[in-house]
Structures are given as C-alpha cells and as structure tokens.
Amino acid sequence: MANTQRRYTSRSNRPKKPSTNTILNALIGIVIVLIIITAGFIFIGNDDEPEKADSTKDTESAETADGSEAEEDVDPEDQIGSEPIAEEEATEDSESSEEEATEEESTTTEDSTTGGTVTSTPSDDPLVSERIVNTGWKPVGTSQTGEHTSVYTEGHVDWDEKLKAMAYTTGLAADNMIVWRIENGGSPQKSIGVVSSNDKKEKYRVYLEWVDGEGWKPEKMETLKTLDGAY
Structure with missing residues (x-):
C-alpha cells in the first residue's frame, strides 16, 4: 500500500500539458482579432475615399462655377436666341428703308x-x-x-x-x-x-x-x- 501511494503522489506533481481545446480556442481568438483589425482598416479606408471624392467634387464645382461666370457673357444659347432677333431687326430696317424710299420717290x-x-x-x-x-x-x-x-x-x-x-x-x-x-x-x-x-x-x-x-x-x-x- 505504501508503494502504491508514492506512485500516485509522483503523478500528481508532473506539469500538465495544455489540452487541444485550449489551443483551438486561442487560435480562434487570434483569428477573430485579426478579422476585427482588418475590418477596421477597410472601414477607415472607405471613410477616407468619400471624403477625397467630396473634396474633388467641390473643387470641380468651384472650377465650373468660375468657368460659367467667365463665360456668362458668351452663352451659346443667348447667341442662338439673339440671331432671329437680329434678323427680324434687319428685316424691319430693310422694310422701313424701302418704305422711306417709296415715300421719297412719291412726289x-x-x-x-x-x-x-x-x-x-x-x-x-x-x-x-x-x-x-x-x-x-x-x-x-x-x-x-x-x-x-x-x-x-x-x-x-x-x-x-x-x-x-x-x-x-x-x-x-x-x-x-x-x-x-x-x-x-x-x-x-x-x-x-x-x-x-x-x-x-x-x-x-x-x-x-x-x-x-x-x-x-x-x-x-x-x-x-x-x-x-x-x-
């Protein structure tokens, strides 16, 4: 009985090896942390891109506004719209000239x-x-x-x-x-x-x-x- 007790005591003093479940749980935890970190980088990067895009749009809008102001005096639509008016005025002037000529010829x-x-x-x-x-x-x-x-x-x-x-x-x-x-x-x-x-x-x-x-x-x-x- 005495020998048996000693052997038992000897087993209980040996260091315990980590179990397989513990290792798996640790690996899973590491993977989850990596996923979280990667997702964080992705979201942060997406947030920066819209800001850059908005900044680019604002710059283009400013340039467009400046360009439209500079070209305001030579708007093609205004030029096209003014042509018939000019033609009508020319026609009226021509008709007036003809009438005046007729009046001058009549004595x-x-x-x-x-x-x-x-x-x-x-x-x-x-x-x-x-x-x-x-x-x-x-x-x-x-x-x-x-x-x-x-x-x-x-x-x-x-x-x-x-x-x-x-x-x-x-x-x-x-x-x-x-x-x-x-x-x-x-x-x-x-x-x-x-x-x-x-x-x-x-x-x-x-x-x-x-x-x-x-x-x-x-x-x-x-x-x-x-x-x-x-x-």
Whole structure:
C-alpha cells in the first residue's frame, strides 16, 4: 500500500500539458482579432475615399462655377436666341428703308390751277411710268338729265362728255388728242380711256367716274411708257 501511494503522489506533481481545446480556442481568438483589425482598416479606408471624392467634387464645382461666370457673357444659347432677333431687326430696317424710299420717290405738289394736291407715284407696271391723283379734280359738268346711262358711241353726248373729262385731266387740247379707246371701267358708272397727243409723245390712261347731276369726274391718271398693250 505504501508503494502504491508514492506512485500516485509522483503523478500528481508532473506539469500538465495544455489540452487541444485550449489551443483551438486561442487560435480562434487570434483569428477573430485579426478579422476585427482588418475590418477596421477597410472601414477607415472607405471613410477616407468619400471624403477625397467630396473634396474633388467641390473643387470641380468651384472650377465650373468660375468657368460659367467667365463665360456668362458668351452663352451659346443667348447667341442662338439673339440671331432671329437680329434678323427680324434687319428685316424691319430693310422694310422701313424701302418704305422711306417709296415715300421719297412719291412726289406731292400743289396745283395752282385746281387748288388741289397732286400725288405722283412710280409704278411697277411695265406699261406705266407713274400714277397721278389730284384732289382738286372736279366733275366736268353735264347736259344730261334723268337716270344716267354710259354710252360708248362716238357723237353721243355722253361720249363727248367723256372726251371733255379726259382733255381736262391730261391737259391735252381737243385738237391735239387721239382717242385710242374708251371702255367700261368695271361698273356702269365708271369708264377708262386711253389717249395721246398727236405726235404720241404724251400718252395717258384716264379713269373716270360719273357723278349724278355733275358729269364725269377724273379719279386717276397713268402716264404710259407705250401704247402697245395699253388698251
């Protein structure tokens, strides 16, 4: 019994070896710590990158703001939008110039004979040199009574009164006037006559309108460039 007790005592005094579980637990702990440290570095790095990105964006925004301010006076949209306005202004100026030119070409004089205002306007008609209107023109008088009927027969009183009105309008004397044509002027009480001087240097187309009780009154006279096609 004594020997046995000694052997037991001897076993209990030997140093104990660490168990396998303890080693595994320690390794697991080390791995967890490493994971935590690695994750910390990752998160910290991600936090720095957004800050850098934000800083870069702020710099670009500042540069863009400066650039936009510098280019504010030459905005392409403003330039494009201004082109039609410039074209419209140019068109308006052109039209105004044309109107002014037309007004300058039209001449207005005072007729001492009739006391009216004579307006002469150039014409685009290839047959017509100018159109003349005189506010002083009066009806030439008539011997006709009752309801008026326009007549285009030579020798008739109405025909003769038309000739009188055209001589009055053109200033041609009766013996120095060739009547090329007298026709209806678009209504029963209007007539148009084409006349010239005997030498055909003076050529006119006269527009007449009947005034009841007063006779034929000139409305307008055209100075002709040629008689061809004028009647």
